[in-house]
Amino acid sequence: xxxxxxxxxxxxxxxxxxxxxxxxxxxxxxxxxxxxxxxxxxxxxxxxxxxxxxxxxxxxxxxxxxxxxxxxxxxxxxxxxxxxxxxxxxxxxxxxxxxxxxxxxxxxxxxxxxxxxxxxxxxxxxxxxxxxxxxxxxxxxxxxxxxxxxxxxxxxxxxxxxxxxxxxxxxxxxxxxxxxxxxxxxxxxxxxxxxxxxxxxxxxxxxxxxxxxxxxxxxxxxxxxxxxxxxxxxxxxxxxxxxxxxxxxxxxxxxxxxxxxxxxxxxxxxxxxxxxxxxxxxxxxxxxxxxxxxxxxxxxxxxxxxxxxxxxxxxxxxxxxxxxxxxxxxxxxxxxxxxxxxxxxxxxxxxxxxxxxxxxxxxxxxxxxxxxxxxxxxxxxxxxxxxxxxxxxxxxxxxxxxxxxxxxxxxxxxxxxxxxxxxxxxxxxxxxxxxxxxxxxxxxxxxxxx
Numbered sequence: 001x002x003x004x005x006x007x008x009x010x011x012x013x014x015x016x017x018x019x020x021x022x023x024x025x026x027x028x029x030x031x032x033x034x035x036x037x038x039x040x041x042x043x044x045x046x047x048x049x050x051x052x053x054x055x056x057x058x059x060x061x062x063x064x065x066x067x068x069x070x071x072x073x074x075x076x077x078x079x080x081x082x083x084x085x086x087x088x089x090x091x092x093x094x095x096x097x098x099x100x101x102x103x104x105x106x107x108x109x110x111x112x113x114x115x116x117x118x119x120x121x122x123x124x125x126x127x128x129x130x131x132x133x134x135x136x137x138x139x140x141x142x143x144x145x146x147x148x149x150x151x152x153x154x155x156x157x158x159x160x161x162x163x164x165x166x167x168x169x170x171x172x173x174x175x176x177x178x179x180x181x182x183x184x185x186x187x188x189x190x191x192x193x194x195x196x197x198x199x200x201x202x203x204x205x206x207x208x209x210x211x212x213x214x215x216x217x218x219x220x221x222x223x224x225x226x227x228x229x230x231x232x233x234x235x236x237x238x239x240x241x242x243x244x245x246x247x248x249x250x251x252x253x254x255x256x257x258x259x260x261x262x263x264x265x266x267x268x269x270x271x272x273x274x275x276x277x278x279x280x281x282x283x284x285x286x287x288x289x290x291x292x293x294x295x296x297x298x299x300x301x302x303x304x305x306x307x308x309x310x311x312x313x314x315x316x317x318x319x320x321x322x323x324x325x326x327x328x329x330x331x332x333x334x335x336x337x338x339x340x341x342x343x344x345x346x347x348x349x350x351x352x353x354x355x356x357x358x359x360x361x362x363x364x365x366x367x368x369x370x371x372x373x374x375x376x377x378x379x380x381x382x383x384x385x386x387x388x389x390x391x392x393x394x395x396x397x398x399x400x401x402x403x404x405x406x407x408x409x410x411x412x413x414x415x416x417x418x419x420x421x422x423x424x425x426x427x428x429x430x431x432x433x434x435x436x437x438x439x440x441x442x443x444x445x446x447x448x449x450x
Contacts, residue, residue, distance in 0.1 A: 069402020
């Protein structure tokens with residue numbers, strides 16, 4: 001009886017602390033989320049701008065759709081191979097220095113893509129770009145576990161991952177404009193200017209992160225001692241039951257392997273959209289690069305709003321799995337509808353908007369489930385393993401669609417296969433153990449209702 005009373009009292013104390021800490025977490029978010037969000041926008045742009053470059057590269061360099069698909073996908077072979085060691089390096093030396101080093105490295109590789117003249121060179125630079133970028137996303141996901149307990153992490157992760165949608169909304173018209181306006185300028189093709197110009201922000205952000213990012217709560221000079229202590233206590237309470245707590249235990253964890261499979265299915269859709277949306281729009285009869293860019297921005301703009309709203313909802317409910325599964329299922333339906341309705345441009349664009357919203361909403365919320373039972377070095381290793389295995393979808397998805405397009409002359413069958421895998425991910429995530437929110441999420445919900 002005394003033990004029960006003690007637990008109730010402890011939970012009540014944590015709930016009270018959570019209410020007091022809400023403004024502190026807000027300050028933390030204002031400090032660390034905007035630069036990470038901007039850095040991820042830059043990272044994703046450098047990863048998928050090849051989808052726009054393709055509109056000119058294939059004719060300029062006499063590449064086939066299969067060559068493009070393989071080149072787009074080989075990025076993820078390097079990404080897969082170096083994701084885990086990169087995240088362990090980040091755990092050892094800190095996010096500030098390692099994230100900065102990665103951004104500076106991939107800016108050089110991305111800029112070097114202007115020199116591509118053969119499939120071999122294309123494959124080699126895409127592989128190097130994957131190696132350079134390998135630890136960035138899983139590094140940030142791990143970094144967020146050093147600041148936020150599980151019950152606050154879904155909305156923060158969703159906000160961070162709106163970078164993908166923002167990148168599409170801003171980067172698509174920017175990429176289209178660069179390719180159209182600068183094509184032939186000083187003897188360079190538009191796709192060459194695209195790679196050069198869009199590599200510069202990565203170098204600038206790398207320098208900024210080195211100067212401004214704070215590695216962990218204890219080093220935050222902008223928090224006082226009591227705030228640091230209270231935030232650390234929330235993290236300690238936030239460790240899931242039966243956690244995976246050592247690096248090697250990650251490889252024996254059925255949770256980690258299941259999470260990897262689910263993430264693979266979800267990312268098949270994300271990279272299918274990321275690398276092939278411009279081509280889908282061309283198949284709808286839109287050929288001007290700037291118009292393609294402007295129309296590609298619309299589905300991503302819808303996704304930005306949806307990701308934030310669904311992420312906010314996920315933090316206030318006890319079961320986040322449905323917040324992943326339902327949008328993913330809608331995304332799969334939208335993707336199939338977009339190719340079936342290709343003869344009706346307006347309806348196809350509306351279906352694409354639903355597809356992009358659904359496909360982009362699931363992955364950030366999935367991380368709240370996947371990382372809930374990881375702590376310490378296992379958090380760095382487990383997150384990197386899930387991300388690396390899942391991101392093999394980035395290799396499989398564009399290569400599969402490119403091969404199908406060469407064989408059939410259309411992306412339709414490729415999109416339908418991708419939609420099937422996304423739907424499988426939606427079904428599998430329901431079978432995973434839900435992390436659920438921590439007491440602070442319950443308190444905030446009650447406050448909102450009162």
